[in-house]
Amino acid sequence: QSVLTQPPSVSAAPGQKVTISCAGSSSNIGKNYVSWYQQLPGTAPKLLIYENNKRPSGIPDRFTGSKSGTSATLGITGLQTGDEADYYCGTWDSSLSAELFGGGTKLTVL
C-alpha cells in the first residue's frame, strides 16, 4: 500500500475533462513539490508535470497540475484515446529521505 493515495481508476469520454487526485501527508506533499508521470502500455514512465504545475518541453497544456496542502491534482482536458494510460504522482518524503510514488491511476477514455 502506497503512502501516496490515488484512485485506482478514472474514466471519461473523448473531449471531456478528468482529474486525478494524489493524497499524502505533511512530511511529503505538504512539504515538497509534486511530479506526475504518464505510463503508456508497455513503455517507461514519462514526466508530465514537475514542481506541482510545470510542464516539460513538448507536453501540451491540456495537462495541468496543482497542489493544496497535503494533496495534489492532475487535470487533463480535451481527452483523447491516446491519453489512455496509467498516471503516477511522485514526491520526496522528508521524514524517510526517499522518493515516493502513488499507487497509480488507470485512465480509460470511453
Next chain:
Amino acid sequence: QLQLQESGPGLVKPSETLSLTCTISRGSINTSSYYWGWIRQPPGKGLEWIGGIYYSGSTYYNPSLQSRVTISVDTSKKQFFLNLNSLTAADTAVYYCARLSIVEMATHHDFWGQGILVTVSS
C-alpha cells in the same frame, strides 16, 4: 537528448544477488543537482523507488529495501549500478534507471531508460 540504457541478466535464482548497470549517453553524469536513480515495477503493479546516487557517491535508499540494496557509480564509464541481494520471487519486476533532479524541495525523474525485466526463479 540524454539517453539511459539498463543492462543485466533477465533471470536470477532465488537467494542470489541481482546486478544491473545503467549506461548514460548523450550527456554527462557529473552534473550538479542530478542524482541517478533506480525504480522498479512488478508485473501489473505500480512504481517503487529503490534509491539514487550522486556522481560523488552520495546515496539515498528506500528504507524498505535499504538492507539489501547497494547503488554505486563509475563516472569514468558514465555508468551507475544496482546490487540487490537475497532475492525472492517478490523482486521480479521491470527495473528502470532514471535521472533524478533534486533541487531543494523539488524532485522529479526527467529521463528514463526503457527498462529491463528481471525474473527471479529457480
